[in-house]
Amino acid sequence: MTGDAPPEPFPARRRPDAGIVAAVVDALRAHFGPRLSTGHALREQHASTLTWVPSQPPDAVVFPHDTDEVRNVVKLCAEHGVPVIPFGTGSSLEGHVNAPYGGISVDLSAMNRILAVHPEDLDVVVQAGVTRKMLNEHLRDQGLFFPIDPGADASLGGMAATRASGTNAVRYGTMRDAVLALTAVLPNGDVVRTAQRARKSSAGYDLTRLLVGSEGTLGIITELTLRLSGIPEAIAAGLCPFPSIEAACDATILTIQSGLPIARIELLDEVQVRACNAYSRLALPETPLLLVEFHGSDASVREQSERFGEIADEHGGGPFRWATEAKERTRLWQARHDAYWAAMSLRPGAKAISTDVCVPISRLAECVQAAKRDILESGLVAPIVGHVGDGNFHCLLLVDPDLPEEVARATGFIDRVVGHALALEGTCSGEHGIGQKKMRYMAEEHAPATLALMRSLKRAIDPRGIMNPGKLLDL
Incomplete structure (x- = not known):
């Protein structure tokens, strides 16, 4: 040829x-x-x-x-x-x-065996069916944890296939950063192992990252070698209400640009907060919120939290409330992970259309505000949540699929929010992937x-x- x-x-x-x-x-x-x-x-x-x-x-x-x-x-x-x-x-x-x-x-x-833990190297080898919670339960007594945490208790093979991330991504990265090597079955039945356990390599094409994010279209991932982290000496979590989405986003941007080593920083708009209060039996202020968490030593965590409190105050946020007990922190973050189901309870019988985009952190406020305005103008029920520390946010549209006009409004909204993200040099998906429903945006995002x-x-x-x-x- x-x-x-x-x-x-x-x-x-x-x-x-x-x-x-x-x-x-x-x-x-x-x-x-x-x-x-x-x-x-x-x-x-x-x-x-x-x-x-x-x-x-x-x-x-x-x-x-x-x-x-x-x-x-x-x-x-x-x-x-x-x-x-x-x-x-x-x-x-x-x-x-x-x-x-x-x-x-x-x-x-059924492929759910943890094959080998190497605590001295901070890595683990697992079969693809092991879930993130299963792995962390196994690692807990060794002082280690796997930090990538999408809302669902997803399988690690599926997380690699969709290049998942989650609330810890701002500090620990995504599955792209966490997978050191993998074993996969190719479409002709050949089995390949993409790398060794070394933390870096210059030996050939990076097949690991070719398959991470390929969504099962190039092969089936069956085993993974994953990077682990030590459980921090101290963890401090808190929540801070803001008068507006803009203020919460601006505080996030300044936090990241200041180099503050925050582990988690999550945005919930007032609609999502209301849903979480009802579903998880909380009493959070029903206004835009940032949920934050810091990892490190007692001294560093205290210093980081004080600096974040100052940033929040500069943008009209507060009072800044801390969840100091492990049980209280767990309850708070479980409510965040249950945001999908909480949002569904806002409109029983509706179908969910979940979409996400990601933009450069400096354009976050602009993009989220535009989405919020569009939701209100379109008359949609659509809570907003986001892993905003890396510019990623989600809208969950609750739609009656039997009403064509409502479906059309929802589809139009998704088209516009994606289009705006791309205009800001962002991407049509920060972590959900493409699958079937976002294929139409690939030609908008990528050159021929x-x-x-x-x-x-x-x-x-x-x-x-x-x-x-x-x-x-x-x-």
Whole structure:
């Protein structure tokens, strides 16, 4: 092929012949027995259920125990052109686990072994089905913890696949920073390990970061080596009300620009605070709030909290209230992690449309304020929360899907908030990923040559297009 020749097209995306799928299911059943299911209820559970994305169930669900079993599933599906859809806990929000062309859902929840802890190196090796809470329970007695904490108790393989982050990202980074190496099954059934346990390497392409964030479209992650942190000597958490969204965002910006080593800084608007109060039985002031947390020594935590209090006061915030007891801190942060379910209670029977964007920290206030104005003008019920320390915020729209005009208003809002974020040199998603529902924004965010390179990578690694088809890239 010459450099000017067009690339080979992907096979037309369609459901495989029913007879072929049935043959693959029968072959898998012969090996997996009761660990393969075609039951309707289970298949529905393995499609998208948390948001308004229509459910598109797979033809069967299989529960492997190790990398070899995943490889066997993928090789069989590859031979027959049957789609493969990786599944962790199903907590993703953009239709990542749907099966628009049918196929086999590979549920990794039984792959939940912690394979090795290296406390002297601050790393751990786990199977992909281990969840973040499970890992931290295991590590607690060793004085270590895994800091990446999305709202759900997601599987670590799924967190890597969607490049998740969470409330601690401002200090500890995202899954992009936490994954040192991984093992993955490629679409042809080959098994690759992307790196060793060393903290850095200059040996070849960075395949780890190619697969982190690939949303299951390039392979199935089966094992991970993860960076750990020591449990801080002292932790101080608190909350601070502000007179407006603008004031809370401006205080956040100054906190980050001052170099204050804050571990968590979370924004809740007054609508979300009201929902959290009702759902989690709290008595927070129903005004825009920042929830903050500092990690370090007793002296450093005290100094950092005093400086933050001064910054908050400069922007009209206060009083600054501390949660000093571990139980009180846990309750406060659990309420933040339950924000999705709390918001859902504001409008029983509605469907949730959760969207997020991320902008440079200096443009945060502008972007959040624009979103807030748009929500009010559109007449939508849409609480705002955000990991604002890194410029990332979320809007959860509560919509009646049976009202086309309301759905249109919600869709228009998402288009506008994404468009505004991109105009501010931000991104259409800071942590939810692309999945099915944000594919239409990829061409707005990325230049044609960039998208062409992504498609070339997909074509080279998955020429038959079987790995989580219909996600991330329009092919």
